Amino acid sequence: MFGKSEQTPVRLVIGLNQVDKMIPDGWDDRLNMPTQKAEKEIERRSKDIIQRLSRYTHLSSDNIEYYSALKRYRLLPLLTKIIKNAYAGFKLDNVQPADPFELADPEVKAFADEERQKRAKSKGKEVNAKDKMFDEMRKILSEDELNLVLDKFRQERRIPPKVAILGKAGVGKTTTLNSVFNAQWKTSHTIVGTTKAQMKEFSLSSGGSLAVVDLPGYGRSIAEDREYEKIYQEIIPSCDLVFLVLQANTRDFADDQEMIMKISEWLRNFPTPQR
Secondary structure, three states, X not given: OOOOOOOOOOOEEEEEEOHHHOOOOOEEOOOOEEOHHHHXXXXXXXXXXXXXXXXXXXXXXXXXXXXXXXOOEOHHHHHHHHHHHOOOHHHHOOOOOOOHHHHOOHHXXXXXXXXXXXXXXXXXXXXXXXXXXXXXXXXXXXXXXXXXXXXXXXXXXXXXXXXXXXXXXXXXXXXXXXXXXOEEEEEEEEEEOOOOXXXXXXXXXXXXXXXXXXXXXXOOOHHHHHHHHHHXXXXXXXXXXXXXXXXXXXXXXXXXXXXXXXXXXXXXXXOOOOO
């Protein structure tokens, strides 16, 4: 177990999926969102889980978020934490998650679209965050130094973000990927063993692509976990982000807590992706 004073590496995000199943009859299908009462209870229960996970694993709550991939609920907060904690997370800053109002009644979606158009007009032209950053750098760097930074930035941009995703069976890994990144699966090939780990390539709606390593699930047997752990240790150090999906509406997180601590240790040994 890690000491409280140690900083857990940031290339790890824990997603608490399926919060829509926490409260029976708590979902308003017409609006595609929880009822007001259910939303408060979902928040309370989710924050309690986050606090327990954080306390046990010493992982910051800034690395944990709750959501529902199926209902497209709270995808923006989840994506924000992914961008914040991923290595070179700026490569994902143009990603727009799948629209939750597409699952609502047509009149609700039409109203949401109208409100978005009004807000877009009122905001006007916004300054791009990257442009603002480079403007600030111009004030303190020489031209040669700035060009070096720009070259490194462009080189990194050309490399598709690589994300390892894992979790127990049935937690909703594929639905999460499609919803959070609004991505469409393109290609897939086995990279370790036979159907043990697969590299999947997704095209992003914002342009570019995303490389995802779909790792085999854990928690079914001690023998399998030992076998899969070798795969995890081989692949995880090379990834820009490790995305661990948990099932929010369960009471047993023992295997998940152990996995969080192992991944944190592996990432701590490799502070940057091993390409």
